[in-house]
Amino acid sequence: MPELPEVETIRRGLVPSLVGARVTSVLVKRRRMVKHPELGRGFESKLAGRKVRSIMRRGKYLLFVLDGSGLLVIHLGMSGSLVLVGRGERPKHERIRFEFSGGRALSFADVRTLGKVIFCEKRESPLVLHSVWRMGLEPIQRGFGPRYLADRFRDRKAPVKSLLLDQRVCCGVGNIYANEALYRAGVRPTRAAGSLSEPEVERLSKALRSVINDGIKWCGTTLEDDGYRLPDGGRGKFQRHLAVYDRAEGKCRCGGTVKLVRQAGRSSYYCPACQH
DNA sequence: CTTGTGTCCTGTAGGC
DNA sequence: TGCCTACAGGACACAA
Numbered sequence: 001m002p003e004l005p006e007v008e009t010i011r012r013g014l015v016p017s018l019v020g021a022r023v024t025s026v027l028v029k030r031r032r033m034v035k036h037p038e039l040g041r042g043f044e045s046k047l048a049g050r051k052v053r054s055i056m057r058r059g060k061y062l063l064f065v066l067d068g069s070g071l072l073v074i075h076l077g078m079s080g081s082l083v084l085v086g087r088g089e090r091p092k093h094e095r096i097r098f099e100f101s102g103g104r105a106l107s108f109a110d111v112r113t114l115g116k117v118i119f120c121e122k123r124e125s126p127l128v129l130h131s132v133w134r135m136g137l138e139p140i141q142r143g144f145g146p147r148y149l150a151d152r153f154r155d156r157k158a159p160v161k162s163l164l165l166d167q168r169v170c171c172g173v174g175n176i177y178a179n180e181a182l183y184r185a186g187v188r189p190t191r192a193a194g195s196l197s198e199p200e201v202e203r204l205s206k207a208l209r210s211v212i213n214d215g216i217k218w219c220g221t222t223l224e225d226d227g228y229r230l231p232d233g234g235r236g237k238f239q240r241h242l243a244v245y246d247r248a249e250g251k252c253r254c255g256g257t258v259k260l261v262r263q264a265g266r267s268s269y270y271c272p273a274c275q276h
Numbered sequence: 277c278t279t280g281t282g283t284c285c286t287g288t289a290g291g292c
Numbered sequence: 293t294g295c296c297t298a299c300a301g302g303a304c305a306c307a308a
Binding site for chain 2: 032077078079093110111112113114156157158162225264265
Binding site: 002003006060075076077078079112114115116131165167174175176177220221223226227228245265266267 | 299300301302303304
């Protein structure tokens with residue numbers, strides 16, 4: 001669920017309430033989701049008493065910069081959500097709860113429990129956050145462009161869709177936005193990345209940027225019966241602008257029919273008439 | 277290095 | 293009704 005636009009929307013929603021607030025206590029209901037250090041022991045006590053200095057984002061990761069050079073890292077996995085709640089509120093599938101000064105709490109709910117939280121000191125971060133540091137550029141970052149993409153695609157035989165999902169290539173891109181970007185670029189997801197022409201790479205580069213920016217503009221994608229919520233409980237609106245995702249056998253804008261193929265265990269949607 | 281597959285989880289939808 | 297399978301916004305370990 002949460003890809004770059006969703007995580008960015010969550011970040012923006014949390015900043016006004018949490019920056020400057022102090023963690024009073026932490027309740028871990030699903031220990032497995034705490035990744036560091038040793039089985040997460042000491043996680044709660046290391047957080048308690050710390051103040052949030054800023055909230056940053058890298059790809060799909062949220063980084064809470066805390067007092068005393070502490071870093072709280074949250075990844076929402078497939079089904080995680082972060083909602084600001086009052087004292088008594090217990091969202092469904094709540095796994096970890098951060099109580100803050102002022103009586104508010106940040107509730108991390110996650111049906112499938114594939115999300116994770118990590119605490120580390122800033123100086124340990126290169127080691128602990130290994131995968132975070134080796135991620136590539138985000139489509140909305142300076143330096144991301146046709147040249148960057150072409151360099152990554154050169155001589156690669158893997159389907160272009162797989163590379164878009166590779167965080168070392170397109171940081172923050174997930175299944176929904178990968179499908180939508182390929183649609184906007186007119187490129188089939190099954191094409192070998194290295195076979196794209198220059199104009200195709202150019203279009204794909206632009207499409208990635210625009211689709212991610214639109215996703216942010218519309219506060220992310222909340223499919224029906226979906227877990228993704230804004231921190232205030234609201235829903236995203238980008239689902240209204242999806243051209244192909246989740247539309248198998250549905251009508252494309254061109255009048256053709258949207259097709260579904262499975263690639264590496266993920267669904268890819270495309271219009272055979274618009275994408276080549 | 278590259279590429280594809282299976283696995284981690286829980287919940288739900290659809291077929292029979 | 294119930295039982296079974298397939299699948300779901302992600303990432304990672306592993307095999308070839």
